[in-house]
Amino acid sequence: MIIVIGATSFIGVHTVVELVRQGEKVLVTGRNNRFRGFYESLGVSYINLDLMNPEDFEKLPKNAIEGVILLAGLLPANAPVNLDKDENAADYFKINTIGTINCLEYCRKNSIKRVISTCSYGDVRKAWNGTRRLTEDEPRNFYFTGDHSVYTISKNAANDVMEYYNQQHGMKNAVFRFPTVFGVTPHMSLYVNGEMKKSGFQIFIEKALNAEDITVYGDAQMIRDVAYVKDVAHAFYLAIKNENTYGLYNMTAGGGVTLQEQAEVMRDIFHPNDDRRSKIIYRPDIPNNTTSYLFSMEKAKRDFGFEPQFKTFRDMMIDFKKDWDNELYKDLFKY
Numbered sequence: 001m002i003i004v005i006g007a008t009s010f011i012g013v014h015t016v017v018e019l020v021r022q023g024e025k026v027l028v029t030g031r032n033n034r035f036r037g038f039y040e041s042l043g044v045s046y047i048n049l050d051l052m053n054p055e056d057f058e059k060l061p062k063n064a065i066e067g068v069i070l071l072a073g074l075l076p077a078n079a080p081v082n083l084d085k086d087e088n089a090a091d092y093f094k095i096n097t098i099g100t101i102n103c104l105e106y107c108r109k110n111s112i113k114r115v116i117s118t119c120s121y122g123d124v125r126k127a128w129n130g131t132r133r134l135t136e137d138e139p140r141n142f143y144f145t146g147d148h149s150v151y152t153i154s155k156n157a158a159n160d161v162m163e164y165y166n167q168q169h170g171m172k173n174a175v176f177r178f179p180t181v182f183g184v185t186p187h188m189s190l191y192v193n194g195e196m197k198k199s200g201f202q203i204f205i206e207k208a209l210n211a212e213d214i215t216v217y218g219d220a221q222m223i224r225d226v227a228y229v230k231d232v233a234h235a236f237y238l239a240i241k242n243e244n245t246y247g248l249y250n251m252t253a254g255g256g257v258t259l260q261e262q263a264e265v266m267r268d269i270f271h272p273n274d275d276r277r278s279k280i281i282y283r284p285d286i287p288n289n290t291t292s293y294l295f296s297m298e299k300a301k302r303d304f305g306f307e308p309q310f311k312t313f314r315d316m317m318i319d320f321k322k323d324w325d326n327e328l329y330k331d332l333f334k335y
Contacts, residue, residue: 001025001065002240005049005103006072007039008032010185011118011229013329015069016044018233027061029072038332051099057106067114067240070103073155076147082194083147092154100158104165104173114172116239117162119155119248121179121293122148130223130256130292136177136248136299147193159248166246174239176232176251179293182316183229184323185333204263208270208278215281218288220260225252225294228310230319235306242304254297257313259288269317 007016007028013035019026020042028039029049036046049056051072074095081088100117107115124134126141142152162173188202198206207214232251239245257265260280267278300306310316 001027001061003060003065003068004028005051005068005070006030007046008035008332009071010183010329010333011181011232012071013038013332014183014229014233015071015236017042018230018237020044022237024237029060035332051102052094054102054105057102060106062110065107065110065112067116068103068107068112069236069240070100070115070117072099073118074151076151076192077190079147080191080194080196081147084193086194089150092150093157096151096154097157097161101161104162104171107171108165108169113170114174114240114245115162116174116176116236116245117158119159119175119177120148120152121177121295122152123156123177125152125291128291128293130294133225133294133296134250135296136250147191163247172243172246174245175248176235176239177248177295178227178232179224179252179295180226181229181232182226182320184320184328185229204266205270208266211271211274211276211278213281214263214267214278215283216259216263217283217286218259218290219284220282221258222288222290223256223258223292223294224290225254225256226313226316227252228308228316228319231308231310234309235300235304238304238306239300244303246303249300249303250295250297251300252295252297253308253311253316254295255311255313256294259290262313265314265317269314269321 002019002024004012004016004026006012008030016026016028027045029047031048039046047059074092079088103115123140123142124138125143127134127138143149159175162175165171166173189196189198204214235251263280271277310319
């Protein structure tokens with residue numbers, strides 16, 4: 001059996017569906033009973049669990065567990081806290097770091113050898129560039145300001161504790177380092193320093209659907225290495241089934257998409273075959289707040305044979321549009 005903790009996230013839903021598709025027996029946990037009926041319809045048992053409460057882990061089975069996929073956590077996108085007025089550093093450590101320790105202790109006590117968790121690509125934020133693919137050996141190099149800083153620090157601490165359990169207790173834990181993950185998602189709007197804002201992705205979709213001008217600010221050739229949620233879900237399956245899985249893994253498409261390409265693809269996909277399609281307006285005089293970044297995917301390919309099915313942004317958006325039109329998981333997520 002595979003346990004997925006934090007299965008009420010959009011990555012969690014896609015991951016559980018992929019595990020079931022692969023014939024795995026799965027048990028999931030979450031804190032939102034709205035998901036219970038969905039999982040029970042898949043034949044998947046659902047347990048309410050608070051990551052910060054060690055006693056809740058007593059609800060979980062103690063035998064025949066192949067591994068745990070840990071997706072529960074506090075992210076800035078979910079945190080309505082303005083750091084100019086308040087501070088929630090303790091919450092990140094209680095949930096992301098101590099919560100990870102609670103999960104590792106459950107595993108240690110019950111001879112479960114593997115947890116696969118996640119971390120922020122912000123841990124190497126100062127090394128981002130569009131010319132060099134960053135490997136897992138890149139030294140940590142991040143900012144100590146902004147609404148992602150303490151999140152990154154709490155995840156770094158959690159990752160270090162996972163490696164401690166590897167070396168001290170003979171476990172084989174792993175961590176996926178995510179950039180932006182695309183897919184039908186609840187994060188079309190998200191908190192930015194405590195203020196709910198539409199994501200750039202959502203703005204591009206709305207502009208394309210309405211055949212309105214799409215404005216690209218700053219350097220249109222700025223490139224980002226992103227991921228697609230169905231590839232991520234399959235990577236979790238491959239990783240948890242392979243004995244070679246260990247340590248940190250970049251988890252992207254291993255390609256890259258420029259702002260110009262992103263705007264063009266979304267215009268084409270969301271409003272095709274129409275003379276009234278969006279015009280793309282370029283404003284290099286107005287900077288954007290995004291930096292180019294590229295990551296190497298060689299380690300995941302070498303250790304557990306992962307190669308993304310959705311290699312290009314166009315591949316991702318064609319599949320995204322199909323799911324969007326079919327209102328995939330709309331009962332679970334508002335989008």
